[in-house]
Amino acid sequence: MIKKASWLKKNLYKKNIKIIDASWYLPNVNRNAYKEYKNGHIENALFFDIDRICDKNTHLPHMLPSAKKFEKEISKLGINKKDIIIIYCKEGILSSPRVWWSFYLYGHKEVYVLDGGLKAWKLAGGKLTTKKTIIESANYKCNVIKNKIIDYYKLNIFLKQDNPNLTVIDARPELRFLKIEPEPRKNIGKGNIPKSINYPSTLFDIKGFLKTKTEIKKIFSKIKKNKHIVCTCGSGVAACNIALSLNYIGKKNWSVYDGSWTEWYLNKKNYSL
Numbered sequence: 001m002i003k004k005a006s007w008l009k010k011n012l013y014k015k016n017i018k019i020i021d022a023s024w025y026l027p028n029v030n031r032n033a034y035k036e037y038k039n040g041h042i043e044n045a046l047f048f049d050i051d052r053i054c055d056k057n058t059h060l061p062h063m064l065p066s067a068k069k070f071e072k073e074i075s076k077l078g079i080n081k082k083d084i085i086i087i088y089c090k091e092g093i094l095s096s097p098r099v100w101w102s103f104y105l106y107g108h109k110e111v112y113v114l115d116g117g118l119k120a121w122k123l124a125g126g127k128l129t130t131k132k133t134i135i136e137s138a139n140y141k142c143n144v145i146k147n148k149i150i151d152y153y154k155l156n157i158f159l160k161q162d163n164p165n166l167t168v169i170d171a172r173p174e175l176r177f178l179k180i181e182p183e184p185r186k187n188i189g190k191g192n193i194p195k196s197i198n199y200p201s202t203l204f205d206i207k208g209f210l211k212t213k214t215e216i217k218k219i220f221s222k223i224k225k226n227k228h229i230v231c232t233c234g235s236g237v238a239a240c241n242i243a244l245s246l247n248y249i250g251k252k253n254w255s256v257y258d259g260s261w262t263e264w265y266l267n268k269k270n271y272s273l
Contacts, residue, residue: 092208
């Protein structure tokens with residue numbers, strides 16, 4: 001699930017390699033990921049718009065689209081099921097795991113995150129281009145892995161039952177988790193999901209690279225091996241960083257709570273422990 005920039009440089013022009021720019025920013029950050037993509041991206045890279053390729057039938061931001069919509073949108077990008085997908089974002093590893101998780105959940109076998117993102121590509125001597133990527137026709141088909149996503153209602157039941165085999169991990173920055181800093185989205189208050197614990201950006205080094213397997217295993221060492229981990233954050237993006245890290249060290253007993261704190265906050269009037 002991780003590829004180095006050196007590997008991509010060697011394999012950049014292979015026909016079955018599909019590169020995705022999955023850059024995305026929080027709504028309170030004054031940056032346009034698509035404009036930045038057009039101003040410079042890895043050659044042949046496609047842009048995956050997290051806020052567009054999503055479920056439009058909900059008030060929640062960038063929720064996972066249905067399998068049918070995912071198939072349609074990924075086919076438009078010229079991606080086939082047997083392609084090797086390399087996903088990157090501009091700022092180290094931030095939003096690329098979200099797109100990795102989407103492909104993983106829909107059964108894509110060879111999908112990877114570029115370790116260190118676009119910064120790593122530049123450090124490895126990789127060049128950028130403003131050329132428009134030529135998209136070939138494709139017919140993408142999904143194969144859903146259902147146990148990699150959990151919804152509000154199921155999580156709510158597990159928490160009310162005080163399920164001992166469940167741990168909820170929140171990937172938001174510590175000050176947001178502790179209700180000190182405000183949420184970046186309008187009308188979303190401070191708080192955290194009951195009984196959740198906070199694992200902020202400790203999974204990456206200061207340069208934006210994923211830590212070693214040994215380091216990541218140490219980070220999660222306090223959680224019992226047989227526990228199912230529910231990955232959450234503000235709106236389902238950073239949660240996938242935890243999912244990627246768990247998958248990287250060989251732990252398969254995890255799922256992503258797509259709605260995360262945004263949905264939980266909006267529904268919290270119906271929740272009581």
